[in-house]
Amino acid sequence: MSTLFRTDIAPEPYEEAAEYLDGHSATPHPVTLRIDELSAKLEIIGEDIRVRWLLTDIREIPDQAGNDMMVLRERGNTLRRVILRNRSLAPRLPYRTRSAPVTNRLRLTGWAFGAVASVALIIFVLVPTMANQLANFIPPEGERALAEATLDQIRSALDETGLQGVRTCTSVDGTAALKKIETRLTSVMPDAPELTVFVLDHGMVNAFTLPGGYLVFFRGLLDNAGSAEQVAAVFAHEMGHVISRDPTRHALRSAGSIGVLGLLFGDFAGGAMVLFLTERLIDAQYSQETESHADTFAQDLLIRAGIAPSALADMFARFRALGPEPTEMEKHFLSHPDLGDRIASARAATPAEFLTEPVLTDREWQALQGICD
Incomplete structure (x- = not known):
């Protein structure tokens, strides 16, 4: 019996060294990246560090230093970063280039108008x-x-x-x-x-x-x-x-x-x-x-x-x-x-x-x- 598609083949395990910025200090921490296929999450593991990001929540941002690294952040968090020296993880991040949802832009616009209105009131x-x-x-x-x-x-x-x-x-x-x-x-x-x-x-x-x-x-x-x-x-x-x-x-x-x-x-x-x-x-x-x-x-x-x-x-x-x-x-x-x-x-x-x-x-x-x- 033959089939056109195989659904019982698991993706190859992923493991990669990277650096992690926790948003509190400017010192990068060495970490290992792994993917939990069952939960579709990226595991960030290091000394006293264990963080999990949903793959669908990971966004890529420009590398402002030399444009030779891959810099990632979690949607909704503008401070924490993961820095890789290659792009091996890119195929596994389906939404890494997706822009912020329209609702967020509308919310920011609302905050901007609110700020202007507050200044005018003052x-x-x-x-x-x-x-x-x-x-x-x-x-x-x-x-x-x-x-x-x-x-x-x-x-x-x-x-x-x-x-x-x-x-x-x-x-x-x-x-x-x-x-x-x-x-x-x-x-x-x-x-x-x-x-x-x-x-x-x-x-x-x-x-x-x-x-x-x-x-x-x-x-x-x-x-x-x-x-x-x-x-x-x-x-x-x-x-x-x-x-x-x-x-x-x-x-x-x-x-x-x-x-x-x-x-x-x-x-x-x-x-x-x-x-x-x-x-x-x-x-x-x-x-x-x-x-x-x-x-x-x-x-x-x-x-x-x-x-x-x-x-x-x-x-x-x-x-x-x-x-x-x-x-x-x-x-x-x-x-x-x-x-x-x-x-x-x-x-x-x-x-x-x-x-x-x-x-x-x-x-x-x-x-x-x-x-x-």
């Missing part, structure tokens, strides 16, 4: 919430110390000579005119904040606030303003930030966001740029809301002080005339809302036939614009 929810809470516990002297240190850094950074910081402008008549604007605004507030006002001798057309009631104007803004009322409107806007303690909240939020991003990105090539752009995007979403609130505060304060809110619109119009409108992409990285919207809002807030009481005399206005002379 940066956009937890950090702002904590910053808002912590801002209420920082004492005034702490805010002023932070403001003084920050102002010194700004003055040094803007000084092109590198010898000393940008000077503050303190002409007597100009300072008196600026103080008159401050008094005009604070006199109609039931609980006026304590303010410290500076003018920096720099051509930048800008003004900003620091923690502790510090208001900083640049000479460039005074040079480009069309009237004392426009300067008063900017002053009122910055006071809105002081009242809301936006500078302190912003400082805490920025520090927290940069800390989280720094832990994630480290110092890899281009990491500093990623941190900068990401923080600018975060800052834009945060500041647009606070800028709108400060505009609303300024409009109300100006009306009570007898100044038309349209002065704020006039100042914004001058800002827009100084340069082209940003592109749609650039708008995502700007910390202020669209100027056109702010101009329309300020004009709409001005009551019909509203009469503005002059803020400064012509002589005082000239003194203010010459405060840095």
Whole structure:
């Protein structure tokens, strides 16, 4: 009787020397490899070592050293390795070149999305919430110390000579005119904040606030303003930030966001740029809301002080005339809302036939614009 196939012939026994990395140390252990045909497992046997891997779970990975060895691992374990100096075992490993199951890739994708969502939750929810809470516990002297240190850094950074910081402008008549604007605004507030006002001798057309009631104007803004009322409107806007303690909240939020991003990105090539752009995007979403609130505060304060809110619109119009409108992409990285919207809002807030009481005399206005002379 003859047959086409013989099923009673057992495979030849397999035994081979190899090296085994246990995943705990970098020292390879000499082992002997055997195949248990009944259980279809690879036995890894050495001194104090006895490990069994299913043949169907063994995967081959590239030999990163010299490409002259066969390196194996067990599916689901990324640390343990078996290293052979020949490929005699390859025919007995049916799935050694099989990729990870799709379900594993989907699981990894899910973990990746979860990680991104966690970071977003920390940066956009937890950090702002904590910053808002912590801002209420920082004492005034702490805010002023932070403001003084920050102002010194700004003055040094803007000084092109590198010898000393940008000077503050303190002409007597100009300072008196600026103080008159401050008094005009604070006199109609039931609980006026304590303010410290500076003018920096720099051509930048800008003004900003620091923690502790510090208001900083640049000479460039005074040079480009069309009237004392426009300067008063900017002053009122910055006071809105002081009242809301936006500078302190912003400082805490920025520090927290940069800390989280720094832990994630480290110092890899281009990491500093990623941190900068990401923080600018975060800052834009945060500041647009606070800028709108400060505009609303300024409009109300100006009306009570007898100044038309349209002065704020006039100042914004001058800002827009100084340069082209940003592109749609650039708008995502700007910390202020669209100027056109702010101009329309300020004009709409001005009551019909509203009469503005002059803020400064012509002589005082000239003194203010010459405060840095």
